Amino acid sequence: TGFHVVLPAAGIGSRMRADRPKQYLQVAGRSILEHTLDCFLGHPGLRGLVVCLAPDDPFWLRLACAGDPRILRAQGGRERAGSVRNGLQCLLEHGACLDDWVLVHDAARPNLARSDLDHLLDALANDPVGGLLAVPVRDTLKRIGADGRVSETIDRTPIWQAYTPQMFRLGMLRDSLGAALAAGVAITDEASALEWAGLSARLIEGRADNLKVTRPEDLDWLRRLWGATS
Numbered sequence: 748t749g750f751h752v753v754l755p756a757a758g759i760g761s762r763m764r765a766d767r768p769k770q771y772l773q774v775a776g777r778s779i780l781e782h783t784l785d786c787f788l789g790h791p792g793l794r795g796l797v798v799c800l801a802p803d804d805p806f807w808l809r810l811a812c813a814g815d816p817r818i819l820r821a822q823g824g825r826e827r828a829g830s831v832r833n834g835l836q837c838l839l840e841h842g843a844c845l846d847d848w849v850l851v852h853d854a855a856r857p858n859l860a861r862s863d864l865d866h867l868l869d870a871l872a873n874d875p876v877g878g879l880l881a882v883p884v885r886d887t888l889k890r891i892g893a894d895g896r897v898s899e900t901i902d903r904t905p906i907w908q909a910y911t912p913q914m915f916r917l918g919m920l921r922d923s924l925g926a927a928l929a930a931g932v933a934i935t936d937e938a939s940a941l942e943w944a945g946l947s948a949r950l951i952e953g954r955a956d957n958l959k960v961t962r963p964e965d966l967d968w969l970r971r972l973w974g975a976t977s
């Protein structure tokens with residue numbers, strides 16, 4: 748299956764408490780964002796790829812891959828959904844079609860396995876809507892009350908964590924994101940925009956280690972996983 752990729756990379760990553768956005772932190776000699784790009788740049792199905800960057804981003808141009816002619820750049824938005832919408836527009840301006848598949852993947856998720864990517868592409872190739880990689884919740888879930896104590900244990904069997912890539916038809920995703928943004932609804936992933944438009948995404952079970960780097964300890968976890976010393 749041929750596909751396009753949007754990498755939203757315009758977030759500030761405040762939970763990381765670092766001197767730069769998490770996608771620019773170094774692991775194993777390169778930035779997280781460069782590791783993420785590698786998951787896609789070597790794939791024979793890749794038709795186009797766009798990175799969405801904050802307007803005042805001083806870090807991108809320092810990366811070795813900044814001059815790679817295969818990588819398009821779009822301006823990030825205030826919200827992730829705005830960044831993705833700008834990325835989709837950029838792909839359309841560079842020859843993508845409304846019926847093409849597009850995969851949206853967090854810049855801060857550098858451990859996507861090729862087998863997961865291929866599994867997603869295969870599983871959804873004939874799907875009318877599209878879907879996303881996801882992982883069933885493994886821990887017991889609690890709701891807390893205003894007093895900070897457990898008020899309830901939640902049945903976890905139907906609860907999944909939404910990962911990325913999230914794969915949809917470009918036109919369908921653009922229209923759903925546009926409608927959700929115009930209505931001012933909070934959209935934290937692409938599938939929520941589709942849901943808001945009345946369309947339901949398929950969940951494809953992926954590997955639990957396709958984690959989004961979020962907290963400082965995630966960097967050490969990645970280094971151990973990759974056998975890296977820096």
Ligand code: C5P
Nearest residue numbers: 755756757758824825826827830854855
């Ligand atoms: O903050 P969070 O971890 O949910 O961000 C997920 C991804 O969305 C990150 O790769 C981040 O850079 C991106 N993002 C963006 N534009 C924003 C906010 C987040 O591209 N305005």
